[in-house]
Amino acid sequence: xxxxxxxxxxxxxxxxxxxxxxxxxxxxxxxxxxxxxxxxxxxxxxxxxxxxxxxxxxxxxxxxxxxxxxxxxxxxxxxxxxxxxxxxxxxxxxxxxxxxxxxxxxxxxxxxxxxxxxxxxxxxxxxxxxxxxxxxxx
Numbered sequence: 581x582x583x584x585x586x587x588x589x590x591x592x593x594x595x596x597x598x599x600x601x602x603x604x605x606x607x608x609x610x611x612x613x614x615x616x617x618x619x620x621x622x623x624x625x626x627x628x629x630x631x632x633x634x635x636x637x638x639x640x641x642x643x644x645x646x647x648x649x650x651x652x653x654x655x656x657x658x659x660x661x662x663x664x665x666x667x668x669x670x671x672x673x674x675x676x677x678x679x680x681x682x683x684x685x686x687x688x689x690x691x692x693x694x695x696x697x698x699x700x701x702x703x704x705x706x707x708x709x710x711x712x713x714x715x716x717x718x
Contacts, residue, residue: 634659643707
C-alpha cells in the first residue's frame with residue numbers, strides 16, 4: 581500500500597538531516613564578505629591615520645626649516661612607512677607652511693579585484709612658521 585501524497589511529502593522533505601550544512605554553505609560567502617568588509621574598513625582607517633600623521637610631521641619639519649630645505653620629505657617618508665606615496669607638495673606663506681600628501685589606500689589583497697579598486701587619500705597639514713625664519717635662504 582502506497583502512502584498518501586501528504587505522508588510521502590513529509591517523509592521526503594520533513595527530514596532535517598543536513599539542514600545545518602546547507603545553511604552554513606549558503607551563509608559562508610556572506611560571512612566571508614562581512615569579514616573582508618570590516619578588514620577593509622580597518623585598513624582604510626590605518627591609511628587615514630598614518631597619512632594625516634605623516635603630513636603633520638612633514639609640516640612641522642618644514643615650518644621649522646629655512647627655505648629650500650627638503651628635510652620635510654624625509655620626515656614624511658619616515659612617518660608614512662607602509663604606505664605608497666604618490667605625491668608630496670609644499671606651499672609656503674610668510675607665516676605658515678602647508679604640506680599635502682597623496683597616498684594609495686591600502687586594500688585587502690584579493691586576486692582580480694585589487695586592480696579594479698585603486699583609491700587614493702590626500703592628507704593636508706598646516707603649521708605656523710617659527711618666528712624668525714624667512715621663506716628664502718640667507
